[in-house]
Amino acid sequence: MLRRLDTLIAPVVAIVFSIVFASFILLAFGANPLDTFLRMFEYATTPRSMALILNSSTTYYFSAVAVAIGFKMNLFNIGVNGQYRLATAVAALVAGYITFPGYIGIPIIIFISMLVGAAWAGIAAWLKVVRGVSEVISTIMLNFIAIGLIAYLMAPSVLGVQTAENVIGTPIIPEGNRIPEITLGNAPIPVYGMILLAVALGFAYWYILNRTRFGFDLRAVGMSPTAAVASGVNVKRMTVYAMLLSGAVAGLVGLPLLLGAQYTFTVNFPGNYGFTGIAIALLGRNHPVGIAFGALLWAFLDVSAQILDLIGVPREVIVIMQGVIVLSVVIAYEVTRRIKVRRQQAAVGMAGHQ
Amino acid sequence: MTAAILIWRGTSSKRVKILVIVISLLATLSLVRMWADVLDLTSRGTISAALGLAVPIGLAGLGGLWAERAGVVNIGLEGMMILGTFGAGWLGWQYGPWAGLAGALLFGLAGAAIFAVATITFGVDQIISGTAMNILGLGFAQFFAQVAFSDAPGGGPTQSPSIEALPSFTWSFISDPLVDLHREGYFIVSEIAGFVSGVFFRLSILTVIAAGLFFASGYILWRTPFGLRLRSVGENPHAADSLGVNVYFYKYIAVLNSGMLAALGGAFLAIASSGVYREGQTGGRGFIGLATMIFGNWRPGGTAAGAAVFGYIDALQLRDANGTAMRAVVLLGALVLFVLAVLALRAKKYQTMFALGVISAALISWFLVTTNLPKEIALVAPYLATLLVLAFASQRLRPPAADGIPYRKGESK
Numbered sequence: 001m002l003r004r005l006d007t008l009i010a011p012v013v014a015i016v017f018s019i020v021f022a023s024f025i026l027l028a029f030g031a032n033p034l035d036t037f038l039r040m041f042e043y044a045t046t047p048r049s050m051a052l053i054l055n056s057s058t059t060y061y062f063s064a065v066a067v068a069i070g071f072k073m074n075l076f077n078i079g080v081n082g083q084y085r086l087a088t089a090v091a092a093l094v095a096g097y098i099t100f101p102g103y104i105g106i107p108i109i110i111f112i113s114m115l116v117g118a119a120w121a122g123i124a125a126w127l128k129v130v131r132g133v134s135e136v137i138s139t140i141m142l143n144f145i146a147i148g149l150i151a152y153l154m155a156p157s158v159l160g161v162q163t164a165e166n167v168i169g170t171p172i173i174p175e176g177n178r179i180p181e182i183t184l185g186n187a188p189i190p191v192y193g194m195i196l197l198a199v200a201l202g203f204a205y206w207y208i209l210n211r212t213r214f215g216f217d218l219r220a221v222g223m224s225p226t227a228a229v230a231s232g233v234n235v236k237r238m239t240v241y242a243m244l245l246s247g248a249v250a251g252l253v254g255l256p257l258l259l260g261a262q263y264t265f266t267v268n269f270p271g272n273y274g275f276t277g278i279a280i281a282l283l284g285r286n287h288p289v290g291i292a293f294g295a296l297l298w299a300f301l302d303v304s305a306q307i308l309d310l311i312g313v314p315r316e317v318i319v320i321m322q323g324v325i326v327l328s329v330v331i332a333y334e335v336t337r338r339i340k341v342r343r344q345q346a347a348v349g350m351a352g353h354q
Numbered sequence: 355m356t357a358a359i360l361i362w363r364g365t366s367s368k369r370v371k372i373l374v375i376v377i378s379l380l381a382t383l384s385l386v387r388m389w390a391d392v393l394d395l396t397s398r399g400t401i402s403a404a405l406g407l408a409v410p411i412g413l414a415g416l417g418g419l420w421a422e423r424a425g426v427v428n429i430g431l432e433g434m435m436i437l438g439t440f441g442a443g444w445l446g447w448q449y450g451p452w453a454g455l456a457g458a459l460l461f462g463l464a465g466a467a468i469f470a471v472a473t474i475t476f477g478v479d480q481i482i483s484g485t486a487m488n489i490l491g492l493g494f495a496q497f498f499a500q501v502a503f504s505d506a507p508g509g510g511p512t513q514s515p516s517i518e519a520l521p522s523f524t525w526s527f528i529s530d531p532l533v534d535l536h537r538e539g540y541f542i543v544s545e546i547a548g549f550v551s552g553v554f555f556r557l558s559i560l561t562v563i564a565a566g567l568f569f570a571s572g573y574i575l576w577r578t579p580f581g582l583r584l585r586s587v588g589e590n591p592h593a594a595d596s597l598g599v600n601v602y603f604y605k606y607i608a609v610l611n612s613g614m615l616a617a618l619g620g621a622f623l624a625i626a627s628s629g630v631y632r633e634g635q636t637g638g639r640g641f642i643g644l645a646t647m648i649f650g651n652w653r654p655g656g657t658a659a660g661a662a663v664f665g666y667i668d669a670l671q672l673r674d675a676n677g678t679a680m681r682a683v684v685l686l687g688a689l690v691l692f693v694l695a696v697l698a699l700r701a702k703k704y705q706t707m708f709a710l711g712v713i714s715a716a717l718i719s720w721f722l723v724t725t726n727l728p729k730e731i732a733l734v735a736p737y738l739a740t741l742l743v744l745a746f747a748s749q750r751l752r753p754p755a756a757d758g759i760p761y762r763k764g765e766s767k
Contacts, residue, residue, distance in 0.1 A: 029501060076481050078429075133744040136429070136481055137648060140641050141737040148733035155728065278485050314500035314511070319493030327468070327486040330478045 010336050011283060014329035015297075022321045031313050039311055044304035051189040056299035057292075058195045058256045063277025064295060065205055066117075066249035068286035070135075072209065073222035073242050079124055079139025080250040080274030082146035087117035088254025089150045089170070092265030093159055095258075096171035105177040109259070110197075114251035120146065121247025125240045135243070147271075154267055169266035179259040192260040194252075201249065202288040218242060250274070279326045285333070298322065380545045382689050387545070390682035390721075396545045398533050400669050401552020406627060407672075408665025409564045410435075410636075413619030414643025415650065415657040416571055417612040422652060423575060424608030425588035427758040429484025430469050432640025433491025434613040437461040438620025440495040443514035443631020444502050451520045451625050455560075455618070462617020463610055465491055470609040474602055477760040488640075496633060503631070514631035517624065525554040558626045567615065572654040584608055588754035591761045601761055616640060645740040652753050664736040671733070677726025683735060684727060688717035694746075706746050713742075 023033035043049060063080055070077035077083075091113035100108060124142060127133040154160040160168045181190035209215035220228040221238050229235055253273050258265060280298055284290030305318035387395045394400055414431050421428035428434075441461030446454025465487065472483040496512075503509035508516060532551035536544045575581035586594040587604045595601050619639065624631045642664060649663075650656025670679045695710035720727075744751070 025497070078481070078485075127741070127745055131745045132748055133741075136427075137644070137744065138741060141645060141741050144638065144641070144737040145734045145741075148730045148737075151733060152728050152730040155730075275485060275489065278482075279489065282482060314497050316493055316497035316500060320490065320497055321493075323486055323490030323493045326489060327472055327483065330482050330486065331472055331476045334476050334478050 006336065006340075007285065010332035011329055013332045014283075014325050017328045018321045018324040021324050022317055025317055025320060026313065029313065029317075031311075036308070036311070036313055039307055040304035043307035044300055047185065047187040048189055049303050049306075051184060051187040051191050052303045053296065053299040054184075054191050054195060055189075055256065055260075056302055057295035058192050058198045059253060059273055060276055060280055060295035060298055061198045061292060062201065062249060062252040062256075063273045064280035064284065064291045065201060065277075065288070066246050066253065067274070067277040067281040068284075068291060069205070069218075069242055069246040069249060071222075071281055071286050073218050073238065074225075075239065075242055075246070076136045077121065077124075077139060077243065077246045077250070078136055078274070078278070079121060079142050080246075080253065080277050081271060082139065082143035082274075083117040083120045083247045083250035084253035084273060085150060085269065085271055086120050086146040087113040087115075087251035088258050088269065089153060089265050090116045091251075091255065092170040092173065092258055093153070095173045095177040096264065097159075099174050099176060101176075103176070106179055106259070109177060110252070110255060113255055114248040117251025118244045118248040121243045121250065122240070125243035128243070129236045129239055143274075151267060154265075163264050163266070167266055169264045171264070173259065173263040177259070178263060179255075181260060192256040194256040194260060197252070201252070202292060206288040214241070253277070279322065282326060283329055377542075378693075380542050382686065382693075384542050384545050386682050386686045386689065388539070388541070390678065390685050392678050392682045393537070393539065394673060394679060395670070395682055396548035397536060398529065398548060398551040398555050400666075400673055401549055402555045402557075403672065404662070404666040404669035405552065405561055406558070406665075407668045408661040409558075409561050410619040410622045410627070410639050411642050411646055411664055412568070412658055412661030413564055413622065414616045414640050415646035415661055416568060416643075416654065417615030417619070418644050418647040419650075419652060419654065419657055420571065420575075420608045420615065421612035422647065422757050423585050423588045423754055424605045425591060425754055425756040425759065425761065426473060426605055426609055426612075427480045427484065428469070428609065428612050428616075429481055429644070430465070430487030430491070430640075431484075431612070431616045431643055432636060432638065433484075433488035434462050434465040434469075434616040435620040435623075435636045435640045435643075436491045436495045437465045438617025439624045439631050439635050440499060440620075441617060442621035442624040443517065444498070446517035446621075446625055446631075447506070447509070447515040451518050454517055454625050455621050458617045458621035458624070459614045462613040462615075462620070465494075465617070466610045466613020469613065470606050473760075474605045474609065477762055479760065480758055499631065499633065512633035514624075516629045517631075519629060520559050520625055522556050522558045522626075523554070524556050529554045558622075560622050560626050564618070564622070567618075568654050568658050575654070585754070587761075588756055591756055595763060601763065605761070616643070619643065642736060645736060648751070648753075649740050649743055651751050663739070667732050667735050671729050671731075674729065674732075677728065680727040680729060680731045681721055681724060683731060684717050685721045687735070687739075688714045688721060691717065710746065 019037070026033040026036055044053065063084070066080050066083075067077055091109050094112050095105065095109045099105075120142060121139075124135045124138040127138045128135050152158060154168060154170070156162065156168055159170070161171050163169050163172055179193040181193055182195070183190045209219065217228065217233045217238055220231065220233055221235055225235055228238075254265075254269065257270070262269075276298060280291055280294040283294035283297070284292070301318050301322060305315040308315040308317065383396060387393065414435055417434070418428050418431055438458040438461060441457035441459070442454040445457030468490065469483055469487045472478045472486070473480050499514070500511045503514045504511050506515050529551040532547040535547040536551060538544060575585060583594065583599045584604045584607065586597075586599060587601050587608075591601045620636060623635050623639070628635065643661075646660030646664060647657050649660035650658070667683060670683060674680055691710050691714035695707050695714055698704075698707035698710060
């Protein structure tokens with residue numbers, strides 16, 4: 001129990017620090033911090049906002065789990081952005097152009113999206129395993145290549161169509177290919193159906209990581225590649241698997257918004273969930289439950305920021321807060337880790353003297 | 355080409371080798387211009403625009419180079435660049451462009467300081483703190499832009515009022531006659547004329563400063579004791595420490611410099627390129643800068659060359675109305691890959707030769723069967739080129755040995 005509390009200290013310190021930091025900014029701006037935070041909290045706890053928070057956190061959860069799978073073995077998948085954008089674009093094209101009978105369309109579309117995400121991540125995996133290219137650099141490059149590729153695919157002369165005035169995108173997805181929404185209580189906005197998939201993914205992630213040989217190998221490589229090799233783990237193969245899996249999960253990131261709300265993919269489709277995922281994975285320490293809390297917190301901040309413009313405070317103060325949270329949480333983790341190491345060393349030293 | 359190889363073999367002088375490369379490239383460019391029939395490929399407008407697009411990328415790349423030479427991978431360049439655009443806009447519209455430059459440097463310095471404390475003092479993983487830096491830089495710039503520009507005359511929540519321009523030079527007596535010479539379309543001569551006329555046309559003083567910074571960086575890092583120590587920190591910090599080098603100090607200096615250079619790149623975008631701060635102005639150029647640095651093998655000359663190539667492709671794309679220039683870019687890429695394939699053959703690297711040859715052949719056939727190509731090629735070309743370099747020349751790339759590894763004094767691995 002005490003160990004659990006230990007891991008909670010860092011995020012709590014980070015959140016408190018970010019609140020203090022944001023308060024100073026608000027004071028400098030001439031707003032009353034306490035008042036502002038109260039208004040934000042009030043706004044974020046209305047039924048409408050709660051539904052919005054659940055919706056955003058669904059998207060964030062997929063993204064953070066995709067990043068966390070890589071993190072677990074020290075792989076930095078900076079490329080979730082490119083993977084999900086390309087995957088969502090292809091999924092939108094398939095869903096928009098092909099009408100499947102009954103409800104078989106949805107699983108097919110989800111599968112295609114995961115496949116594209118995995119394939120795009122697979123390029124980085126191949127480059128790393130065969131040519132020794134750092135996945136950090138290759139995925140950054142692949143992000144930009146994906147943007148170019150999507151821009152090409154969405155051109156009216158290729159596959160894009162005009163869906164509204166001045167909007168070029170994929171054809172509007174027919175009813176049968178959409179994912180049904182769930183209405184919760186008296187919330188005026190329904191919740192994405194894919195939230196159920198997010199919960200299932202959380203369980204699967206936990207199970208695979210902690211209860212299977214594959215998960216054990218994955219964590220072993222992350223903690224010590226040399227020890228993993230010594231115990232017979234094929235590190236290269238694990239790298240490829242982890243990257244493909246990460247990419248496949250990244251393929252899910254854009255689907256809640258695509259199949260649950262927008263029904264079309266345009267060039268303006270939100271493109272930065274990947275970096276949000278990195279932040280949330282860090283905040284939640286790659287733990288399925290931690291990530292869930294991180295995603296909810298992030299979404300809470302996003303949604304509560306919407307009131308700020310109305311009370312005359314620039315809502316970007318929230319982005320600053322989010323940045324401060326990430327930066328201070330990683331520093332706090334590093335400091336607590338060091339204190340722990342020092343304590344261990346001291347304990348070992350004491351034992352030696354006796 | 356045989357002649358070039360013969361000269362290459364017969365000489366050991368670095369200058370002659372560079373000259374051989376430059377002339378070979380000019381000849382290739384000239385051939386492409388004639389074959390694809392695109393005069394604009396080396397026109398004054400293209401070269402001038404390419405220069406303007408290359409400078410911000412190059413400065414970001416140079417910033418990355420400083421940090422990585424001291425062993426710190428700086429993914430946060432983009433965030434520092436954004437801070438630079440804001441600093442330039444904020445002080446720039448009120449007190450003039452030079453104050454804008456100072457503002458950019460100041461904001462870049464502040465961003466880099468935060469990044470440095472997390473990365474160097476606390477030893478947080480550099481990729482993570484860099485990512486956080488990008489979020490933070492964006493948040494700060496957006497927040498303060500709202501505060502500073504919303505009520506300013508001619509400004510708005512996402513845009514600053516216009517900034518006065520910095521001085522720029524046009525030497526018409528050199529530039530104008532050369533434009534006529536370029537139009538004649540002589541082999542190589544026209545290329546040189548195009549380049550020279552482009553350089554002396556609307557040359558921003560910031561471009562001159564940027565060029566100076568490249569030379570200064572090369573000199574300081576490779577020709578002074580200070581630079582030797584800084585690079586030793588990036589190669590083997592524990593060995594450097596044992597020789598009495600203050601590792602933390604050099605890492606800090608490198609990262610702070612890195613932030614200022616990236617921010618200067620941002621200032622170029624705000625002051626010279628557009629004359630305003632605008633949200634999203636950097637458009638990922640911090641990351642492209644990182645790519646140019648890798649492309650340039652962690653060296654100033656290579657980084658500058660990388661930035662020039664990327665800026666050039668970008669300029670062509672902006673000026674390309676009907677897709678013919680893109681077709682020329684494909685041909686250019688094919689020829690360059692072909693030459694590399696021949697070189698790989700001579701070095702008996704058959705696998706590399708085969709891969710390069712196939713890609714080159716595919717590009718040439720693509721060139722032959724089309725008349726115009728989509729603009730998006732220019733969007734992806736820099737990144738594809740970097741990936742290709744990483745995939746096929748990674749043995750030749752030599753990043754600093756301790757690049758990206760957090761350092762703790764007294765704690766060797």
